[in-house]
Amino acid sequence: MSVTATVGQATIDGLVYVGDLTLLTGRSLRALVIAPVQGKRFRAGRAIHQAMATGVGAVPILSLISFFIGLIMALQSAYELQRLGAIAFVADAVAISVTRELAPLITAIVVIGRSGSAFAAEIGSMKVNEELDALEVMALDPIDFLVAPKLLAMAVMLPCLTTWADFMGVLGGATFGVSAAGFTFSSYMQATLHALMSRDIVTGLIKSVMFGIVITAVGCHEGLSAGLGAEQVGRSTTSAVVKSIFMVVAVDLVFTFLFYLTASR
Amino acid sequence: MYQDGDQSGHPERKGLAIEIRNLRVTYGEHEVLHDISFDVKAGETIAILGGSGSGKTTLLRSLMGLEKPVSGEVWIRGHDLCCISRTDLAELRKKFGVSFQGGALFGSMTVGENVALPLREHTQLEDATIAIVVRLKLEEVGLSGYEDYNPAQLSGGMKKRAAVARALTMDPEILFFDEPSAGLDPIIAAGIDHLILKLKAAFHMTIVVVTHELASAFLIADRMVLIDKGRILAIGTPAELKACEQPRVRQFLGRVPDPEMSADEGYLDRLTAKLHL
Numbered sequence: 001m002s003v004t005a006t007v008g009q010a011t012i013d014g015l016v017y018v019g020d021l022t023l024l025t026g027r028s029l030r031a032l033v034i035a036p037v038q039g040k041r042f043r044a045g046r047a048i049h050q051a052m053a054t055g056v057g058a059v060p061i062l063s064l065i066s067f068f069i070g071l072i073m074a075l076q077s078a079y080e081l082q083r084l085g086a087i088a089f090v091a092d093a094v095a096i097s098v099t100r101e102l103a104p105l106i107t108a109i110v111v112i113g114r115s116g117s118a119f120a121a122e123i124g125s126m127k128v129n130e131e132l133d134a135l136e137v138m139a140l141d142p143i144d145f146l147v148a149p150k151l152l153a154m155a156v157m158l159p160c161l162t163t164w165a166d167f168m169g170v171l172g173g174a175t176f177g178v179s180a181a182g183f184t185f186s187s188y189m190q191a192t193l194h195a196l197m198s199r200d201i202v203t204g205l206i207k208s209v210m211f212g213i214v215i216t217a218v219g220c221h222e223g224l225s226a227g228l229g230a231e232q233v234g235r236s237t238t239s240a241v242v243k244s245i246f247m248v249v250a251v252d253l254v255f256t257f258l259f260y261l262t263a264s265r
Numbered sequence: 266m267y268q269d270g271d272q273s274g275h276p277e278r279k280g281l282a283i284e285i286r287n288l289r290v291t292y293g294e295h296e297v298l299h300d301i302s303f304d305v306k307a308g309e310t311i312a313i314l315g316g317s318g319s320g321k322t323t324l325l326r327s328l329m330g331l332e333k334p335v336s337g338e339v340w341i342r343g344h345d346l347c348c349i350s351r352t353d354l355a356e357l358r359k360k361f362g363v364s365f366q367g368g369a370l371f372g373s374m375t376v377g378e379n380v381a382l383p384l385r386e387h388t389q390l391e392d393a394t395i396a397i398v399v400r401l402k403l404e405e406v407g408l409s410g411y412e413d414y415n416p417a418q419l420s421g422g423m424k425k426r427a428a429v430a431r432a433l434t435m436d437p438e439i440l441f442f443d444e445p446s447a448g449l450d451p452i453i454a455a456g457i458d459h460l461i462l463k464l465k466a467a468f469h470m471t472i473v474v475v476t477h478e479l480a481s482a483f484l485i486a487d488r489m490v491l492i493d494k495g496r497i498l499a500i501g502t503p504a505e506l507k508a509c510e511q512p513r514v515r516q517f518l519g520r521v522p523d524p525e526m527s528a529d530e531g532y533l534d535r536l537t538a539k540l541h542l
Contacts, residue, residue: 041386125372134369137329137441138383139355 021217021247024147024224028216031141031148046149054115054150055157059164062110066165069102070094070172078181087181091188092195094173099200103165105252107158108211112244116219119150120240123223124233132224147220151213158212159205166201203259210255211248218244281340282307282439282471283328288337290323297323299495301337307438310465310472312486316517317477320495322366325443325475329363330354341439359387362432362470366444368424370416376403376427377412383434402430406460422453429460440464442474446481454481461485479518483507491517 001009036042077093123146126132135142170192177183183191219240226236283305290298297320305311315321326332327339330346339346344357370379380399384390390398403409406426416424425445432440445461446454458481465472465485476482482489483503491499491506491514499506499514506514515521 122373129367129372130365130369131371133326133329133331134363134365134371136331137358137361137363138386139358140382140386141355 021214021221024143024221025151025213025217027143028148028151031144032152035144043145043149046145047152050150050153051157053118054111054153055161058107058110058114058161061114062107062161062165063168065106065110066098066103066168067172067175069106070098070169070174071176072172073097073102073169074173074176074181078176088191090181091173091177091183091191095170095192095195096200098169098173099166099196099204101204101252101256103169104162104204104208104211105248107162107165107208108215108248109245111154111158111161111212112215112219112241112248115154116215116244117237117241119216119219120222120226120237121233123220124226124236127223127226128228128230128233142224147216147224150220151216154212154216155209156212158208158215162204162208163201166204199263203255207252207255210251214247214251215244218247280307281305282309282342283473284338284340285324285328286338286340288324288327288339289335290320290327290332291335297495298327298334301492301495301497303490303497303500305471305473307471308469310461310474310485310487312482312489313473313475313492314477314479314482314489314517315492319492321475321477321492322443324492325441325473328473329361329441330358359383359435360438362429362435362437362440364425364428364432364440364442364445366447368416368428370424370427370431372416374416375412376408376414376416376419376430379416379427380412380431380434382431387435398434399430402433403427405433406430407456420453422449422456425449425457426460429457429464433464436468437470439471439473442472442476444476445474446476446478454478457481458484479520493517 031040032042073094074090077097078087078090081087081089081093123132123142126146132142135145170189173192174183174185174188177188177191178185222236222240222243226232281304285304286302288298288301289296301324313321313324323332327334327346328341330339330349334347337347341357342360344353346354346357349357370376371382374382377396377399380402381395384395384398399412400409403411406429408423408426408430411419411423411427416427419427429442429445442461445457449457461472461474462485464470472485474482474485486503488500488502489506490497493513498517499509499511501509506518509515509518516523
């Protein structure tokens, strides 16, 4: 096959995959938004259970990683700023980089590792054990029953986790600022608040909602399309992680570009 | 709105729970079921028999609407599953009870929650009422007191019985069993057979059992369908099948191996002789 044909086929496959993810998300959103209006059951209990597992369960590891990232950002920026005699701007550098980019991205990656892979493994195992068939013959749509509560939980919990990661990142930066850059804790926080605009936080949160939707769609799609057998479930889990990371970075690029366009007008 | 199909208008459909007409199912290029046609009367217990890979599980999946046929018709309570809308299929499936080969109990729920699930999803019953129904259904299958167990804590036979309890929750009109005795010891398998007979006597349900266990099929079935390589080989009452002179039927019922499997049985002797074992 020629290079052109290979690239063409890969592009078509990619578009078909994105189309499948969009359909899955659309059906889940219909189950969340339209079906309850039509008097169908809204599974709040399952969504809360998912939110606890994906959100609350991720707080300890996310806190640690975000704190370290904030500290690393402070160290890296101080290294350059010191040479320019602008060490006082370390709080600005940490605040902006963490809220706009690093916190949403790190949160998404942590959630992919914990929950995106778990979605693929859970649904893939259910498929192998005929549990998805059992749902269907019980007149329960697997997408309504399994995917929709996960989507709701992730779309709500990702912004919450990102906000927490913002805070922990700034705290990491403050640790360096207070111990090595001549800040007091209060002056560091004031400098942070001065540097930040609400737009920085809001754009990060909008991205995090999109990341939550993408991670759920990819994880659940990989689980639903897993082959029969333990090895296939393992592959679908790996695939869910790799594809989720790629999709999250791609969505990040698109949204950052859109925010750039709207900001520069 | 969902309505039961018009069963009275078609004389042939009167009193029939399931009708299968010229059913063909393929997996890619491979034809799994070829021109399958038979009926199941309401209240009848029918056993679908066949060797491994004969297509009996695919046939069962087609009856539940889990496999889309290439051609042919599957009529259940006057509805053609091939043309039915998703909503009507969902309503029809509320009248099904299915016991899968491995039980297919939801691992994230307790046994009680598994049994309660159809009631929680499809009825407005209160929790206390659901708890009573769950207890009754588990009692019916001899699993009283196992409400709070996880499926992983149950033995193979108990899992199958719990799956039957879940299948019975909505008081189904048609009960499907996929290999109810497979992988169980003879005593537990006999217990499952006894349970099916008990359900048959108590509720007069239409029961479709897919199995390759001959003793079990002869015990529970009113009629039997023998499938081989995706085609119906024989159909009739247990007595009719026993009396059938067709060689392939005799071979299956007599548990005689295929000639190609036994043709080179001296191979092992030759191999071990060479090794002077």
